[in-house]
Amino acid sequence: MKTGDFYYDLPQELIAQTPLKNRSASRLLVYDRREKAVSDRVFTDLLEYLRPGDALVRNITRVIPARLHGVREDTGGLMEILLLKRVGDKRWEALVRPGKRAKEGLVYKINDELSARILEPTEAGGRVVELLYEGIFEEVLDRAGEMPLPPYITERLAESGRYQTVYARDNGSAAAPTAGLHFTDELLREIAARGVKIVDILLHVGLGTFRPVSAENVEEHHMHEEYYEVTEEATRAINEARAAKGRIVCVGTTSCRTLESVADDAGVIHAKSGWTGIFITPGYRFKAVDALVTNFHLPESTLLMLVSALCTREEMLKVYEHAVKERYRFFSFGDAMLIL
Numbered sequence: 001m002k003t004g005d006f007y008y009d010l011p012q013e014l015i016a017q018t019p020l021k022n023r024s025a026s027r028l029l030v031y032d033r034r035e036k037a038v039s040d041r042v043f044t045d046l047l048e049y050l051r052p053g054d055a056l057v058r059n060i061t062r063v064i065p066a067r068l069h070g071v072r073e074d075t076g077g078l079m080e081i082l083l084l085k086r087v088g089d090k091r092w093e094a095l096v097r098p099g100k101r102a103k104e105g106l107v108y109k110i111n112d113e114l115s116a117r118i119l120e121p122t123e124a125g126g127r128v129v130e131l132l133y134e135g136i137f138e139e140v141l142d143r144a145g146e147m148p149l150p151p152y153i154t155e156r157l158a159e160s161g162r163y164q165t166v167y168a169r170d171n172g173s174a175a176a177p178t179a180g181l182h183f184t185d186e187l188l189r190e191i192a193a194r195g196v197k198i199v200d201i202l203l204h205v206g207l208g209t210f211r212p213v214s215a216e217n218v219e220e221h222h223m224h225e226e227y228y229e230v231t232e233e234a235t236r237a238i239n240e241a242r243a244a245k246g247r248i249v250c251v252g253t254t255s256c257r258t259l260e261s262v263a264d265d266a267g268v269i270h271a272k273s274g275w276t277g278i279f280i281t282p283g284y285r286f287k288a289v290d291a292l293v294t295n296f297h298l299p300e301s302t303l304l305m306l307v308s309a310l311c312t313r314e315e316m317l318k319v320y321e322h323a324v325k326e327r328y329r330f331f332s333f334g335d336a337m338l339i340l
Helices: 043-049 137-144 178-182 185-193 232-243 252-262 302-309 313-325
Strands: 027-032 037-042 055-059 061-063 067-071 078-086 091-097 107-109 115-121 127-132 170-173 197-203 226-230 248-251 272-276 291-295 336-339
Touching: 027 043, 027 313, 037 043, 043 185, 043 336, 055 232, 055 252, 067 107, 067 115, 091 115, 178 252, 178 291, 185 197, 197 232, 197 252, 226 252, 232 248, 248 252, 252 272, 252 291, 252 302, 291 302, 302 313
Parallel strands: 027 336, 055 197, 055 248, 061 170, 248 291
Antiparallel strands: 027 037, 067 078, 078 091, 091 127, 107 115, 115 127, 197 226, 226 272, 291 336
């Protein structure tokens, strides 16, 4: 497969820059794979598509204020540091910009509490950085860092909590699992009241997931690994739902990739934790996931390839053409899609 086969034309004005006031007021494009039919709905209509006995699987990761702006005290040179993955007590893999100035041993001051020392290069072209601070890391980072909004969002976020799901719990992501941004506490209570099991799993989202594929051939792309946890409790709930003929409905591609990483060939989920670099493209046979709530994704991205694997590339591009024609809002703060 060629990466260019997953290109579509998206007008710039359809890229959502700000979140809606009401999280669940977004639109919902529903794609029925069996009928190959598209329906234009609103997000709260999700209630009509979920059945008693289904399991709704969500990712409880929490985005950290991972973007740091540093200054060299000797020269005044500037450095942007984006924390991606903890690799030691105070060491992180990070993206740095400008990379050519990120020489090993240099120290950049973030604020009065936090500095960052540049260490060795990473395989992905970033750097390992050592964070220099005293006290509780989460509190120090909250005061020093910024929410790492994607580069296609140019508007300043008025409220940082709008880039978190209402159920975010465990710190560690460099980007939000954006399908979950549409849910409110009230909607989740209504879903549970209808007999749908709400199941929590964890995957800390890295930025590699959201990058367009640079290789000409899809098969040559290397996925960035991300940390996940699936507990015994979650495993039991999902397997019980499947045994009772309920559907496994994932909230977001992060939940989808996590379950596919821990499912056996019979679709049985196993409690595990570790790192996954699973790369799902058309032709993949899904073992655990029956339906997916997701946002719209960048052209030529691994996430567009994943949702295309749920049907075909041709079908999914037709769905995206419909979304563009009907003026859906795209990406992180955009509208949602339900693939059944």
